[in-house]
Amino acid sequence: MTVTQAEAQPTPVPPDRDSAVLKKPVLKKPVPNKGATPVVAFLGTGRMGGPMAANLARGGFSVRAWNRTRSRAEALTADGAVVAASPAQAVRGATIVITMLADGPATEQAATGPDGFLAAAPGATWAQMATIGIEWTDRLAGLAAAHDVVFVDAPVSGSEGPATAGQLAILASGPDQVRDVLAPVFGALGRSTAWLGRAGQGTRAKLVLNNWLADLTETTAETLSFARRLGLDPADIVDLLQANPLGAPYAVQKARAMLAGDFSPAFALKHALKDAELAAQAAQANGAALTLTSALLPRWRLTAASGHADDDLAAVYLTA
Numbered sequence: 101m102t103v104t105q106a107e108a109q110p111t112p113v114p115p116d117r118d119s120a121v122l123k124k125p126v127l128k129k130p131v132p133n134k135g136a137t138p139v140v141a142f143l144g145t146g147r148m149g150g151p152m153a154a155n156l157a158r159g160g161f162s163v164r165a166w167n168r169t170r171s172r173a174e175a176l177t178a179d180g181a182v183v184a185a186s187p188a189q190a191v192r193g194a195t196i197v198i199t200m201l202a203d204g205p206a207t208e209q210a211a212t213g214p215d216g217f218l219a220a221a222p223g224a225t226w227a228q229m230a231t232i233g234i235e236w237t238d239r240l241a242g243l244a245a246a247h248d249v250v251f252v253d254a255p256v257s258g259s260e261g262p263a264t265a266g267q268l269a270i271l272a273s274g275p276d277q278v279r280d281v282l283a284p285v286f287g288a289l290g291r292s293t294a295w296l297g298r299a300g301q302g303t304r305a306k307l308v309l310n311n312w313l314a315d316l317t318e319t320t321a322e323t324l325s326f327a328r329r330l331g332l333d334p335a336d337i338v339d340l341l342q343a344n345p346l347g348a349p350y351a352v353q354k355a356r357a358m359l360a361g362d363f364s365p366a367f368a369l370k371h372a373l374k375d376a377e378l379a380a381q382a383a384q385a386n387g388a389a390l391t392l393t394s395a396l397l398p399r400w401r402l403t404a405a406s407g408h409a410d411d412d413l414a415a416v417y418l419t420a
């Protein structure tokens with residue numbers, strides 16, 4: 101594995117932003133984009149994609165943004181980005197395409213659906229940065245190859261705060277020859293890029309990391325619930341955890357959000373559930389037992405279905 105650090109070293113921030121205990125993310129100074137300005141097509145300007153595209157535009161890239169709901173992309177024009185009417189229109193003239201859509205089906209739709217970008221982008225490099233799982237990654241890599249597009253699998257670790265601060269950890273995999281082309285782009289988006297091997301390895305690493313996140317969140321929710329049922333003040337337990345190495349910063353942050361009833365989304369439960377399901381499928385296909393994840397899934401599905409899909413994943417505390 102090769103790990104490169106971004107050129108401008110910002111103050112590190114924790115992997116999420118939605119906690120009273122966290123400081124506001126420190127905005128990284130835009131990484132100067134030396135040389136010719138590559139045109140970057142950015143597809144999917146949601147919670148993550150919006151600030152990522154903004155960082156590219158502020159970093160000197162010529163950004164052409166597309167989003168299904170156009171209004172969600174309009175704010176990017178303030179940073180100099182151009183909003184396109186379709187994926188195909190966005191990639192016209194672009195040498196780099198980034199997708200940050202919800203999941204595999206949405207990404208395939210943007211790639212090969214009506215006005216899809218793949219047919220309009222021969223020779224381009226496509227960095228797929230959403231979390232879509234192994235099967236979708238393989239499928240999209242095949243579609244890219246059939247359209248003479250270089251496919252790079254590059255999901256990210258870090259939520260809305262790090263996305264805004266340009267401090268994501270990028271889990272990249274794909275052909276060596278495009279690393280230099282992507283280095284300034286990834287430099288503007290993240291604090292580090294880990295190159296993990298052939299395309300698909302980044303997604304595998306992302307599933308492993310998000311499985312950890314899911315299990316940690318579930319443990320946090322159950323711990324608070326357990327303490328409450330024993331007649332303890334769960335806030336005291338959080339203080340005790342924070343005061344010793346058991347209290348992982350992420351868990352402490354989520355615990356405080358749970359107790360405050362603050363479920364404003366940094367990472368929506370629907371996406372965390374998607375990732376836990378992708379991890380469970382990958383485990384089953386590869387002979388791994390994810391006992392904890394299998395156990396949490398039914399309750400997380402119910403929590404999402406009972407009106408909390410768009411809340412932060414901390415909402416699983418409500419049913420713990």
Ligand SMILES: NC(=O)c1ccc[n+]([C@@H]2O[C@H](COP(=O)([O-])OP(=O)(O)OC[C@H]3O[C@@H](n4cnc5c(N)ncnc54)[C@H](OP(=O)(O)O)[C@@H]3O)[C@@H](O)[C@H]2O)c1
Pocket residue numbers: 143144145146147148149167168169170172200201202203205206209210229230231232256257258259260366367368371372375
């Ligand atoms: N949030 C996090 O903490 C985090 C961290 C790391 C990775 N991720 C991953 O990054 C990806 C994006 O997450 P997010 O938090 O930015 O999600 P989000 O705010 O829900 O944005 C989802 C994006 O996908 C688009 N989309 C959804 N369904 C679509 C469809 N059928 N056709 C076309 N476009 C569609 C949305 O368009 P509209 O605006 O029109 O709905 C929006 O641009 C997900 O794979 C997520 O798992 C998220």
